[in-house]
Structures are given as structure tokens and as C-alpha cells.
Amino acid sequence: MNCLLLLLIASLLCACSAQPQTKESSPAELTRVSYVSEATGEERDYFVYLPQGYRSESEKKWPVMLFLHGNGERGDAKEELDFVLVHGPLYEAWFQKRDLPFIIVAPQLPMYGMDTIADYIKNRKKEDIPQRLEAGTPPRPERFPTPYPMRGAVEDTALQLPPEGPPVGWFMLEDDLLTIIDKTLSDYAADADRFYLSGISYGGFGTWYLASKHPERFAAIVPVVGYGHSGLMESIAKQQLPVWCFAGGRDQVVHPRFFYPGLNQLENLGHEDVRFTIYADMGHDAWTRIYAGQDVYDWMLSHQRE
DSSP states (O other): OHHHHHHHHHHHHHHHHHSOOOOOOOOOEEEEEEEEOTTTSSEEEEEEEEOTTTTTOTTOOEEEEEEEOOGGGOOOSSTTGGGGGSSSHHIIIIISOOOOOSEEEEOOOOOTTGGGTOHHHHTOOGGGSOOOOSSSOOOOOOOOOOOSOOOOOOOOOSOSSOTTOSTTOGGGGHHHHHHHHHHHHHHSOEEEEEEEEEEETHHHHHHHHHHHHOGGGOSEEEEESOOOOGGGHHHHHHHTOOEEEEEETTOSSSOGGGTHHHHHHHHHTTOOOEEEEEETTOOGGGHHHHHHSSHHHHHHHTOOOO
């Protein structure tokens, strides 16, 4: 009886040892990368977020999202770089600890004197930047006040801004952004065929601009509360670059009526993958709902370069 029991225990131990060991997934990381800016001639930093599993899944090629922030998050890309974390996919991935399977790259626009013009930049405080908690997640910020009634929008072809978008915007960092894209592709396990571009407000305009100049670089673009000028659409349509654009129905900063001329032009040029979503109840901060959802990430991942 004892011999039979010992044999049974031995066989069970052998069976257990033969089972494949589950490899522990590496944690998400937020790193800074330094480069010399062609726009300013100075050393600047940008964020690179590495998703959960990046280190442990060494054979995998990861999708990449280049994120362009809005006007309020500008800075010196050193001491002020953390303002880039306040909104968008990095906020979701790093502070809300969502498992977003992208390498997320987030540079920062120089101030270019905007802190002397915009009170919301001049009066911002570092205490407004969220803190990553060891356990749990911080409460989400309150929505911007939008004391305007919901109403429809008609097309307005008298666009307020030139093709490159608002002044001292992301178009001024075009060469920097291309350098950052190339460096990301060379230094990380990045999938060049799943490289996505998204941005909010100033970054939405920057998304349209960069995509129009280099449509072959991206698998899909998601401009948020920033419209594309009609003059930018030919190259995007020719490339058939998938577009999902968002606006806020109560947005008094970038009104939905200015989105239609460019989007209609895309369709007139034969573009077959154009989405436009207006959240009628949201204001300029419609991005809070967009990036807090899941469908925008799933949509991006459903596309890759041909």
C-alpha cells in the first residue's frame, strides 16, 4: 500500500513539473526620451509608454500611437513635460491603469509665447497633474462647464483657420515628429504597419496636417475636436487613410459646422473609410469620453497599412 501511494505521489509530481509555466507579464512603464529639436535647437524630452507585457513578450511587435496634446499642455519638454499626461490615452493608460496594447509616444509643443496669451496656461498649476497611485486609480476630473443648449450644425465653408491649423501649432514641429517616429520604430519593438496618429484640439489640427503631409506613414488617424481643412484632403483620400473624426456638439471653441467641408471633400475625392462622430451633449472636452471608451482603440487596431 505504501509503495502504491509513493508511486502515485511521484507520478503526480512529474505531471505537475511537465506543465508549462505561465510567464509573468511585465508591468507597464512610462519613460522619457531625449532628443535635440530641429524646431528649437534645444534638447527636449517626450514620453514613451510601454504597455503591460512589452518586456516579457520579447518576440512581439507592438502597435504604436503618436499622440498630440492640446494648447493647454505646452511646455519646455523638461520640467513641464508632465502636463502632457493630463488628457488623452496616456491619462487612461498610466493613471487609470488601463491595459491599452500600444506603445504610446507623446511629445510636447513649445510654449511659443502662449503662456502670455492664454490664461488657462498662465494660471495652470503642477498640482493639477494627476498622480499615479500605488493602489487604485485617482478620480477622474470634472467635465468642463458647457452652459450652452444642444443644437444642430450646418456646414460653414468660411473656415476660420488656414490648412496648417491654428498659429504656432504642431505644423511647426513636423520635422521633430518625423524624427520621433523614426526613432520609435528603430529603438522599440514597434510595428510600422500599425502606427496610429491621434490628437486633441491643437493636436487634432496637427493630426490632420501631419497625416496630409505623410499619409503613407500611418495605418489610421483619429483627430479629436480639431477639423481638417479642405486643402489637406487630396493626399489622405489618395492613400485611403482611415479617418475617425470627433467633435463636441456644445463646443464653442471648435464648432462642428467647420468639420463638414473637409470631411465632405474627402468623400467627394472617393475616400471610402471616413467616420464622423458628434457628441451633441459634450463641449470641447469631448475627448474625456472618447479616450475613456474602448471603441476608438479597437477601431484603430482593426486597421493596418496595406
